[in-house]
Amino acid sequence: xxxxxxxxxxxxxxxxxxxxxxxxxxxxxxxxxxxxxxxxxxxxxxxxxxxxxxxxxxxxxxxxxxxxxxxxxxxxxxxxxxxxxxxxxxxxxxxxxxxxxxxxxxxxxxxxxxxxxxxxxxxxxxxxxxxxxxxxxxxxxxxxxxxxxxxxxxxxxxxxxxxxxxxxxxxxxxxxxxxxxxxxxxxxx
Ligand SMILES: [Zn+2]
Numbered sequence: 133x134x135x136x137x138x139x140x141x142x143x144x145x146x147x148x149x150x151x152x153x154x155x156x157x158x159x160x161x162x163x164x165x166x167x168x169x170x171x172x173x174x175x176x177x178x179x180x181x182x183x184x185x186x187x188x189x190x191x192x193x194x195x196x197x198x199x200x201x202x203x204x205x206x207x208x209x210x211x212x213x214x215x216x217x218x219x220x221x222x223x224x225x226x227x228x229x230x231x232x233x234x235x236x237x238x239x240x241x242x243x244x245x246x247x248x249x250x251x252x253x254x255x256x257x258x259x260x261x262x263x264x265x266x267x268x269x270x271x272x273x274x275x276x277x278x279x280x281x282x283x284x285x286x287x288x289x290x291x292x293x294x295x296x297x298x299x300x301x302x303x304x305x306x307x308x309x310x311x312x313x314x315x316x317x318x319x320x321x
Contacts, residue, residue, distance in 0.1 A: 136160035137261045138170050138177040140189070149251040153258035159265070167192035176215070176264050178203055178257060182224070183238035190216065190224035194303055199264070201276065202227070203257060206239035208249035208286035212257060213276025214295045215264060221278055222297040223304040230295065249285035256283060 137159050139146055144165030154161040164170060167189050170177055179189050182202035193200050197218045204211040216223050231237075244250035263274040275281055275292060283290040299305050 135173060135175050136162045137258075137265075138174045139163045140165065140167065140170070140177060140179045140185070142181050142184075144169075147250075147254065149247070149254040150257070153251065153254035154261070156255065157258040157262040159258065159262060167196075167198075170196075170198060174198060176201060176261055178261065180205065181241070182211075183241060186224045187228060191303055194218045194223060201257070201260065201264075204239040205241070205244065205250075205253060207242040207244055208246050208253070209239065209282070209284045210253045210256075211239055212253075212260065212281045212283065213274075214280050215260075215274060215277050218304070222295050223301060225303045226298045226301045227280065227295055229298050229301065246286055252285040253283065256281075256285070 137154055139150060139161060141147070141163060142165070144163060146161055146163040151161055162171065177193070177198055177200040179185060179200055179202050181204070182189075183204045186202050189200070189202075192198075193216065199215060199217045201213060201215050202224055214221060214227065244253075260274040260276050263270070263272055264277075267273055278295060280293050280295050281290060282293075297304060
């Protein structure tokens with residue numbers, strides 16, 4: 133028996149398509165509005181509106197050692213992942229820093245116009261949650277573990293990119309890397 137998936141949404145209400153998808157996966161869903169409301173012991177939290185809330189949520193989740201899945205939805209498309217596991221994977225600041233260095237913008241957050249495509253996106257998210265919760269039994273990790281999935285549920289086109297830690301990340305980086313380093317003269321013997 134798994135603990136419920138927690139979804140964080142801007143209004144604290146679950147979208148009906150998400151509720152349906154999570155139930156289809158055989159999971160329970162709890163929906164909250166703020167990171168502080170996430171129940172202790174939650175195994176995975178899905179953060180919607182990651183383009184707006186992701187960086188602040190990242191630090192709160194890091195402090196509480198909460199695993200979470202960032203999601204940006206825009207129309208029929210979504211950017212899902214990577215699953216952030218504090219102390220194990222890259223954090224969301226790493227993701228943002230990488231995207232900025234590639235000149236990639238956040239998704240614009242357009243309301244979904246195609247209910248079927250949106251429902252498909254929610255089912256993909258629910259599937260990833262289910263894989264995460266069952267990973268020890270099945271030996272399978274979700275696709276979005278250490279990867280970001282961009283998926284257009286109308287055109288049925290997607291792209292998966294690996295996401296790596298940034299050693300100088302202010303949240304998850306190695307402190308020694310960020311300290312000023314002593315100047316050393318190269319000596320040739
Ligand atoms: Zn990081």
